Amino acid sequence: MTSKQEFIEKLRNSSLRPTKQRINICEVLFNRDKTFHFTINDLFNLIKDKTGEKVSLATVYNTVHAFHRKGYLKEIPINSNQTYFDTNVTDHHHFFDVKEEKLIDLKNEDVGPIEIQKSIPGKKIKSVEVLVKLED
Amino acid sequence: MTSKQEFIEKLRNSSLRPTKQRINICEVLFNRDKTFHFTINDLFNLIKDKTGEKVSLATVYNTVHAFHRKGYLKEIPINSNQTYFDTNVTDHHHFFDVKEEKLIDLKNEDVGPIEIQKSIPGKKIKSVEVLVKLED
DNA sequence: TCGTTGTTTATAATTATTCTAAAGAAGATT
DNA sequence: AATCTTCTTTAGAATAATTATAAACAACGA
Numbered sequence: 001m002t003s004k005q006e007f008i009e010k011l012r013n014s015s016l017r018p019t020k021q022r023i024n025i026c027e028v029l030f031n032r033d034k035t036f037h038f039t040i041n042d043l044f045n046l047i048k049d050k051t052g053e054k055v056s057l058a059t060v061y062n063t064v065h066a067f068h069r070k071g072y073l074k075e076i077p078i079n080s081n082q083t084y085f086d087t088n089v090t091d092h093h094h095f096f097d098v099k100e101e102k103l104i105d106l107k108n109e110d111v112g113p114i115e116i117q118k119s120i121p122g123k124k125i126k127s128v129e130v131l132v133k134l135e136d
Numbered sequence: 137m138t139s140k141q142e143f144i145e146k147l148r149n150s151s152l153r154p155t156k157q158r159i160n161i162c163e164v165l166f167n168r169d170k171t172f173h174f175t176i177n178d179l180f181n182l183i184k185d186k187t188g189e190k191v192s193l194a195t196v197y198n199t200v201h202a203f204h205r206k207g208y209l210k211e212i213p214i215n216s217n218q219t220y221f222d223t224n225v226t227d228h229h230h231f232f233d234v235k236e237e238k239l240i241d242l243k244n245e246d247v248g249p250i251e252i253q254k255s256i257p258g259k260k261i262k263s264v265e266v267l268v269k270l271e272d
Numbered sequence: 273t274c275g276t277t278g279t280t281t282a283t284a285a286t287t288a289t290t291c292t293a294a295a296g297a298a299g300a301t302t
Numbered sequence: 303a304a305t306c307t308t309c310t311t312t313a314g315a316a317t318a319a320t321t322a323t324a325a326a327c328a329a330c331g332a
Contacts, residue, residue: 017299021311056311057312079219114250114266116246123231124270134260175319194322217288
């Protein structure tokens with residue numbers, strides 16, 4: 001259970017003004033035990049449900065992007081009509097249940113180390129992500 | 137160099153009528169040495185350039201989806217505003233040059249075998265794909 | 273050649289996302 | 303606390319990729 005005060009400090013430290021909306025979004029995103037996978041639309045609806053207050057869709061977009069830039073959220077590469085984000089920003093991989101359109105975390109040890117044996121001159125590796133698609 | 141006749145047979149065998157448009161699309165997609173990564177828009181423009189004939193955007197969408205369903209094209213999971221496809225339908229992985237928005241094939245031996253140590257009851261693994269993002 | 277069925281096409285509709293500009297709130301300064 | 307500046311929120315418009323529609327057309331089999 002993270003307190004509202006901590007969110008306010010976290011926001012201030014990131015030079016983001018601690019507005020009511022951002023704090024509500026923090027509550028929904030970061031006040032949980034498990035990692036959380038979501039689309040903007042999921043989040044938009046959850047805010048209403050969980051906090052009782054409405055935040056405009058534009059603000060949800062703005063805030064998610066701000067948090068993403070600050071490194072508090074991770075974008076997950078899937079081909080889907082909607083973009084998925086993850087509150088777990090550590091290096092890790094995913095199952096994607098194609099039918100249910102649901103993401104499941106894979107621990108690094110579930111996949112094992114991945115060594116990329118090829119390099120492209122002038123470029124360096126930014127991330128290595130494994131996506132395991134699941135079917136019935 | 138694959139002949140037009142072979143494309144016609146390939147289409148017939150897939151219960152897709154060999155229309156002028158589909159054959160043109162085949163020429164652009166499959167008449168090449170190397171694997172080819174593209175977006176629908178890339179392809180739409182290439183058809184005009186390479187064959188001199190115009191195919192409507194709707195048909196490009198229809199055909200790419202038909203080929204994808206038949207297993208002649210592979211969709212590559214990246215978060216991008218556009219969907220990427222690949223003419224190499226074997227299991228393999230990708231570099232994605234974030235700045236240039238360009239995909240580069242990785243051979244399986246460039247990555248090594250990936251063993252997934254976790255399973256989800258009732259689900260089986262459909263595909264395992266590695267995306268390596270590159271930066272400067 | 274004719275009828276059936278599948279295909280193409282222009283265009284409209286849909287959907288996720290981004291942009292805009294005005295109103296509002298936070299923070300600093302006095 | 304009052305004021306000013308800067309940042310943020312918001313509704314709604316704009317954009318862009320994709321999908322749906324339905325009429326014209328082309329391929330196929332009889």
